[in-house]
Amino acid sequence: DAKTTQPTSMDCAEGRAANLPCNHSTISGNEYVYWYRQIHSQGPQYIIHGLKNNETNEMASLIITEDRKSSTLILPHATLRDTAVYYCIVRVARGINTGKLIFGQGTTLQVKP
Amino acid sequence: DTEVTQTPKHLVMGMTNKKSLKCEQHMGHRAMYWYKQKAKKPPELMFVYSYEKLSINESVPSRFSPECPNSSLLNLHLHALQPEDSALYLCASSQEERIYNEQFFGPGTRLTVL
Numbered sequence: 001d002a003k004t005t006q007p008t009s010m011d012c013a014e015g016r017a018a019n020l021p022c023n024h025s026t027i028s029g030n031e032y033v034y035w036y037r038q039i040h041s042q043g044p045q046y047i048i049h050g051l052k053n054n055e056t057n058e059m060a061s062l063i064i065t066e067d068r069k070s071s072t073l074i075l076p077h078a079t080l081r082d083t084a085v086y087y088c089i090v091r092v093a094r095g096i097n098t099g100k101l102i103f104g105q106g107t108t109l110q111v112k113p
Numbered sequence: 114d115t116e117v118t119q120t121p122k123h124l125v126m127g128m129t130n131k132k133s134l135k136c137e138q139h140m141g142h143r144a145m146y147w148y149k150q151k152a153k154k155p156p157e158l159m160f161v162y163s164y165e166k167l168s169i170n171e172s173v174p175s176r177f178s179p180e181c182p183n184s185s186l187l188n189l190h191l192h193a194l195q196p197e198d199s200a201l202y203l204c205a206s207s208q209e210e211r212i213y214n215e216q217f218f219g220p221g222t223r224l225t226v227l
Contacts, residue, residue: 032212043117043203043218044156087155091212099144099210100169103155 004088009108012082018075020107022088025069032091033064035073036101037084044087044103047073078111085109116140117219119204125225128194134222136187136204142217144168144210145187147179148203150221156203162187163210194226 005023012018024033035047048055048062050071055062061074075082087106117138126132136145144163148156161169162181176198178190187204201221207214 038156041220043205043220044216045218046215085155099146099161099163099207099212099214099216100158101146101156101216102158106155 004090004104006086006088006104006107008105009110011110011112012075012078014080014111014113015077018078018082018109018111020073020075020086020088020109021070022073023070024088024090027068027090028092030092033062033068033071034089034091034101035060035062036087036089036103037082038087038106039081039084047086078109080111080113083109083111117204117206117217119202119219119222121222122220123223123225125227126191126194127227128196130194131190131192133191134189134202134204134224136189136206136219137185138206138217139185140206140208140217141184142206142208143184144207144214145181146205146207146216147187147189148205148218150201150203152200160189161210168210191224194224196226199224199226 034049036044038044048060050062064071085106085108087103120135147159150156159173160179165181176193180188201223203221204219205216207216
């Protein structure tokens, strides 16, 4: 699976959009970008995933650059409950072991009042 | 019901003890996972079960022994652990062992080995 690079930490004001970047410059054509988050003392939680098109769900939006070398997770109106570690994960779409989730170091997002 | 439950929440054991961690889901999922998470580190995959058969073992030491007695239940048997095995042990499940299937995680069991 391709390696991802994320900033170690970020701050965001409550009510503002949180934009979390992820670099995956070695991503290949059959690899998806997934985002999970882990709130303190809880298990990770799935947020969103995409291949090449931008995606949106009730939690967040995912913007993937045209060359697919980077992406941005957007939480449109961050709340204090969004304070968590956010993991960007690249996963191969076909072949064996597609169930594996390989977590990187993630970005610790602190939402401040 | 999108819940994965894990028991116990906390476990303290000595290096000579034998203990088990339990994970349960009632979502009809056929893939279940064990992850280990050390403090301030990301989760690391240990085992994957698919349709009650061991699919992936990430070279985990034999003192950790997984078991999947049925499609809803996943156990992790612990024996002769070391203090460095102290960690949060997370269980997850998904519809099947495929990339398209979201993994649902339990809250974890915090294990301390003395």
